[in-house]
Amino acid sequence: MTASNEGSRLIDEMKAQSGQDPADCYQCAKCSAACPVTAAMDLLPHQVIRYLQMGLEEELSNSKTPWICASCFTCAARCPRDLDLARMMEGVRLTVLRKREGNKFGPADLTPEQLEKLPQQALVSGFRKYNK
Amino acid sequence: MPRTGVFLCHCGSNIAGTVNIDQTIEASRNFPGVVHVDEYRYLCSEMGQDIIKKAIEDNNLDRVVVGTCSPRMHENTFRKAAAEAGLNPYLLEVANIREHCSWVHKDMEEGTPKAIALLRAAAAKVALNEALEAPKLEVEKRALVIGGGIAGIQAALDIAEAGYPVDIVEREPSIGGRMAQLEKTFPTLDCSACILTPKMVEAAQHPNINLITYAEVEEVNGFVGQFDVKIKQKARYVDPVKCTGCGICWEKCPAKAPSEFEMGLAKRKSIYVPFAQAVPMVPVIDKETCLYFRKGRCQICEKECPPQAIDYEQQDEIIERRYGAIVVATGFDQMDPSIYGEYGYGQHPDILTGLEFERLFNASGPTGGKVVRLSDGKPPKKVVFIQCVGSRDKARGMNYCSKICCMFTAKQAILLKEKLPDAKSYVFYIDVRTAGKGYEEFQRRAAEEYDVAYLRGQVGKIFPEGDHLVVHGVDSLSGKVVDIKADMVVLSAASIARADAPELGRKIGINTDSYNFFNEAHPKLKPVETHTAGIFIAGACQTPKDIPDTVAQASAAAVKAVGLLSKEMLQGEACTAEVDEAECSGCLHCVAVCPYTAIDAKEIEERYGDGTLKRTVAEVNPALCQGCGSCSAICRSGSINQKGFSNEQILAEVDAICLQR
Structure with a gap:
């Protein structure tokens, strides 16, 4: 276990994806108190940020919590530090997926018909998740 | 050369x-x-x-x-x-x-x-500088203290003891301020009234102190040593000379209104003193709710008053007086936490702020000193305290720490256990901050000897369930979600600046920070001075503060004021403005921009041909001029020069930089 997030790819990518800096969090745990789905989580939301602060990549990659998060944004609405934890969760999910899945498909894999029919939002979301 | x-x-x-x-x-x-x-x-x-x-x-x-x-x-x-x-x-x-x-x-x-x-x-x-002499200015040997809380009282007592007359201007009908509302004070649990009221009485009886209660500062002109202040004495509708404070009027008065002193938790009469130990013990009539003022009949107080002190014809008065120094000690307010929807403040009678809860302990408070639920009058078994409601919150509240909440919460939890030994307290906190003499020991006593459960975390929501309030929070140290079936919830609402602090600041010429607290001149080395000479600040109007710090700062401000008042003469500004009458066209733009009302119009006579000609020019009063340079900048004919910074001198500087590169 390292106790520093320096040079952590997960943290850097999560930061870039979400635009949020875990260092801004002072661990008041308001997010965990506000979250409606903590019952199903193995890590509480504030612990996810703490793990990010400590650079615990491995543990985070194996946690269920980012996948339980329903992006209801209650944490973001209540956070006294103005952090958007829902975005950070999405950043963690994207980073973990990309690492795990690699380049699954890109625009070249799709036929012009598919490109025409598929909703653009789904395409962008798919590329973000499954494209390095 | x-x-x-x-x-x-x-x-x-x-x-x-x-x-x-x-x-x-x-x-x-x-x-x-x-x-x-x-x-x-x-x-x-x-x-x-x-x-x-x-x-x-x-x-x-x-x-x-x-x-x-x-x-x-x-x-x-x-x-x-x-x-x-x-x-x-x-x-x-x-x-x-x-x-x-x-x-x-x-x-x-x-x-x-x-x-x-x-x-x-x-x-x-x-090379163009001239020898200048700074004028000597007189000092009015009297101080004004704005605000009659513990800060104002302490500052006034210290100035008065040094031998100078002081006026205290207090907005409310009585001095005493926030401290008068408290039951006990941390960390020694002294009864607040027992240590405050002697000071209030001492201030009232001191030959050098003049109390001007139910009054507000309207206007401040002048400068250090000679502030000309207009004070609005609001009409009390009671003659303070005749009134004996017997209390028959407010006993008999049939009209009621929410008591400001009791944070709205109890009613007061329309003719009232804010609390039992009020100084002066002279009531005021609240015109908004008084039946006589609203409907033209009642007059019971007038009929019942033994010394016939009621005077419905009394008018607001303006008191004009000159002061050498001013101490601003206007205190603080408590934030209204109803913007935090998850806490439900204002929607349930058993969710209170810290100051409201404090009143329940007081023997003359809304419950006669019984700590009970306001919903059903039953004593609470579980009380949850929530810290940092509006403090340390850059998203919805104030970015700063309110400093006093950790300690007053520990105090209230201890007092609760002493009153109701069966009651259990829970404190949701982010960090416990107890820097101060005896503070850490006090807070630990709450946790160790008074069975107060400290939970590191915050609360996500509070909702009523049957007779209870369910507090849904998190203990971050164990990583567990906690639900507490509470009987009462106390919110440590942030201490904030008075809403009208910036307005008062503009009137007296001192500035406020981004939270509307008054700015000190230097955060370390000039903590009671302001950027305006002769005006000092004390207490929670500068930033949230506990009583010991407030009293210390008030005494410091008093020493600064006394130091000023003890001077025979003050050295004035040497670099004042000067009018070249030959060139002045008398447009008087300078009069309009002068912030110190130091410029007036003057008639001069000039020889013109065989006869004389009268014309208007500007004239600067060097005693009032503070050398700000506004007049010199706006003067169209360039006929006002500021000594030490004349147009010629400034241009010589510019030339020296630009022409010889």
Whole structure:
């Protein structure tokens, strides 16, 4: 276990994806108190940020919590530090997926018909998740 | 031609690190009028000053330029040194080659030519300097204290004890302020009233203190030593001379209104004193709810008053008085936490703020000192305290720590256990901050001896369930979600500045920070001074503060005020504005822009041909002028000059920089 997030790819990518800096969090745990789905989580939301602060990549990659998060944004609405934890969760999910899945498909894999029919939002979301 | 000496300071490596001293010295020798150049490692030291003094005498210098730090730091030091060598102090100029030069440049390539340019400008200006005399100003030997809480009372007592008369202006009908609302004080659990009321009485009885309650400051003019203040004495509708404070009027009064003193948790009458130990014990009539003022009949108080002190015809009065110094001690407010929807404040009678909960302990409070639920009058078994409601919250509240909540929560939890031994307290906190004498020990007593459960975390929502309030929170240390079936919830709402603090600040000429607290002149070295000379601040109007800090600051402000009042004369501003009457066209734009009302119109007579001609010109009162330069800047004909900063001097500086690059 390292106790520093320096040079952590997960943290850097999560930061870039979400635009949020875990260092801004002072661990008041308001997010965990506000979250409606903590019952199903193995890590509480504030612990996810703490793990990010400590650079615990491995543990985070194996946690269920980012996948339980329903992006209801209650944490973001209540956070006294103005952090958007829902975005950070999405950043963690994207980073973990990309690492795990690699380049699954890109625009070249799709036929012009598919490109025409598929909703653009789904395409962008798919590329973000499954494209390095 | 002047005989100018130039002196350079290395300021250790502060200046010498980025300015090549040797090159600068050589360049300085060629400035017009310069006959002597010298340098020293620390010019502000006694040795450094001696170098200047000796050079003035030896070389018969009549002008001096020092290339040093900002004039805000050491102009006075060098002017005094020049004066000791027999030179008029205003014949010395400071070239700021530290803050304006060495500190903002990285290397000598940039720093050195800029230092030379600044010195050249100063040498060009000093050649045109004239000897000036600072006028002597009288000091009105009386102080004004705005606010009659513990800060104002302490400051007034200290000033009065030093032998100077003080007026306390208090907005409410009684002095006492926030401290009067408290039941006990941490960390010693002294009864608040028991230690405050003797001070209130002492202030009222002190021969040097004059209480002006139910009054507000309307206007402040003038300057240090001579502030002309207008105070609005609101009509009490009770003659304070006749009134004996017997209390029959408020006993008989049939109209009621929410009591401000009880945070709206109880009613008071329309004629009332805010609390039982009020000073002065003279009631006021609240016109908004009084039946006579609203409907034209009732007058029961008038009929019942034994000394016939009721006077419905009383009017607001303006008191005009001059003061030498002002202490601002207007205190703080508690944030309304109803913006935090998850806490449900205002939607349930058993969710209270800290100050509201405090009143439940007080024997003369809304429940007669019984700590009970306001919903059903039953004593609570579980009470949850929530910290940082609005504090340390940059998203919805205030970014700062309110400082007093950790301690008053520990106090209330202890008091609760003492009143109701079966009650259990829970405190949701982010960090427990208890810096202060005896504070940490006190908070630990709450946790260790009074069974107070401290949960590190916050609360996500509170909702009623049957008779209870379910508090849904998190204990971050165990990583567990916690649900507490509470009977009452107490919110530590943030301490905030008074809403009208910026307005008062504008009236008296001091500024506020981004949270509307009054700004001190320097956060470390001038904690009670403001940027306006003669005006001092004390207590929670500067930032949230507990009672010991407030009292200490109030005494500090009093010492500053006394120091000012004890002076026979004050040295006024030498660099005042001056009108060239021959050129003045009498447009009087200067009158409009002068912030100190120092300029008036004047009629002069001039010879014109065979006869005389009357015309209007501007005239500056040098006693009022503070040398701000606004008039000089707006003058269309260039006929107002500020001494020490004349148009010619400024242009000489500009020329020296621009023409000789």
